[in-house]
Amino acid sequence: MTLTGLTVLLTREVRDNGPLKARIIELGGQVVESPLISIQHVSDNLIEEAWFRLRKERLEGSLTLRGIAVTSANALAAAEHLLGSEEEGFFSPCFVVGERTARAAAQMGLKAIHPEGVKNALGLAAYLCTKAVMLGTYARTSSTAYTEQPRNNWLLWLRGQMADEAFRSELERHGWIVDDIVCYETILREVSQSAWAQVSRAPRVAVVFYSPSAVQAFVKSSVVHEDPLTEVPMFIAVGETTKVALLKNGLGPNVAALSPTIEGVLDAIVQVNERSSFA
Known part of the structure; x- marks a missing residue:
């Protein structure tokens, strides 16, 4: 099981990404972080x-x-x-x-x-x-x-x-x-320009969303619209509600993690990376 060649964009607060980030890197993937929402x-x-x-x-x-x-x-x-x-x-x-x-x-x-x-x-x-x-x-x-x-x-x-x-x-x-x-x-946040620059250079990209609000922020992001990716990324939802938001906004291909845990999200990332149409 390897994630070599895959760049994963994590869209929640950096402080919450540690364990998942470590596992992705351990499997050979690259991690880029850009929180898309703030809670007030x-x-x-x-x-x-x-x-x-x-x-x-x-x-x-x-x-x-x-x-x-x-x-x-x-x-x-x-x-x-x-x-x-x-x-x-x-x-x-x-x-x-x-x-x-x-x-x-x-x-x-x-x-x-x-x-x-x-x-x-x-x-x-x-x-x-x-x-x-x-x-x-x-x-x-x-x-x-x-x-x-x-x-x-x-x-x-x-x-x-x-x-x-x-x-x-x-x-x-x-x-x-x-x-x-x-x-x-x-509070919806803009996609970081530096993060998107890293994603834009990657050969394969997966974007992980933890809430419908994060999907909304991504869709509204001027950075994403001004610099669209040449390759279609894979979108991963941590939960069915977030997957519904992806579908409503036409973001696909997508997959929902079977469980909202580190292993559940990691399995989804591995799954999309191994798809012949994506890898």
């Missing part, structure tokens, strides 16, 4: 103010919080102060997307529920809709039947500014009451 947390005070306003309104309406939904580990990190401000268990269960988010929630003492097979926010919405009876959100009319109208189905969604609103829409379509708190903003 909303202030603790603004997050708390939003929460206490929502809490007052909903409790006055006799709604019971059924849990929180978190579709990004960044939201958990930004809202950590809030999550520790209530009595233990108040924000549980915590329904999450992604293993990384599940681990972060568990480390904060939350009862993390990461449904098997759920890979994106819409998948989580579908899970919550089908599990409504289990969650106690439907009123029982007899020993075996439930009414179709949900009750006390209040969910708090901790999210980023650019989160897909389809998550809320799908839940509300099924009768849920979804309140959200925007915990962080995603």
Whole structure:
């Protein structure tokens, strides 16, 4: 297994690339780094103010919080102060997307529920809709039947500014009451000119994306548009949601890592490098 002759452009923060970068170089590949997004947390005070306003309104309406939904580990990190401000268990269960988010929630003492097979926010919405009876959100009319109208189905969604609103829409379509708190903003960054210059000289290129926002930043990059590659690069998505973003923007050929781990991403890189149409 070798990556000789392949240049891999990593698009997340440099501090997060160390182990993967080392493995790529160990296999003979070259690594170029150009972070495409920055995360800016909303202030603790603004997050708390939003929460206490929502809490007052909903409790006055006799709604019971059924849990929180978190579709990004960044939201958990930004809202950590809030999550520790209530009595233990108040924000549980915590329904999450992604293993990384599940681990972060568990480390904060939350009862993390990461449904098997759920890979994106819409998948989580579908899970919550089908599990409504289990969650106690439907009123029982007899020993075996439930009414179709949900009750006390209040969910708090901790999210980023650019989160897909389809998550809320799908839940509300099924009768849920979804309140959200925007915990962080995603700042799109330009592709580094020096990084792109290195990529432009490479005979074969793979670009690794960790989020749909990074894909958006890449597509909007003036550096990329002004100096297009002569050879079509291979695009690698760390997760299905990011692969969907690649497809929507016509970036291909592409492949999604089977798992959002170092080995999962590395396997995807090796896979694309070995393809006869690419190598």
